Amino acid sequence: MSEILPASNKTNREDFMSESVYKIIELVGSSPTSWDEAAKNAVELAGESLKDIRIAEVSKLDMKMEKGKVATYRARVKVSFKYNK
Secondary structure (H helix, E strand, O other): OOEEEEEOOOOOOOOOHHEEEEEEEEEEEEOOOOOOHHHHHHHHHOOOOOOOEEEEEEEEEEEEEOOOEEEEEEEEEEEEEEEOO
């Protein structure tokens, strides 16, 4: 699931057209210790190959269970980065 959105909070349509465009992708990070660490892992790994990451938004948290105990924390993160043709 990805979207392309204008990166602006301006109200004038002409200002939107002159602003940059950002692409949004969804990532899932995991960690054996916490949801914070899971989200951080997703964003930092993505940052090694994606340029100009601007915003990361946690959209869902869940856990993988094994034998009735938490085995892995998982964070679904939407990441936006500058879209270049």
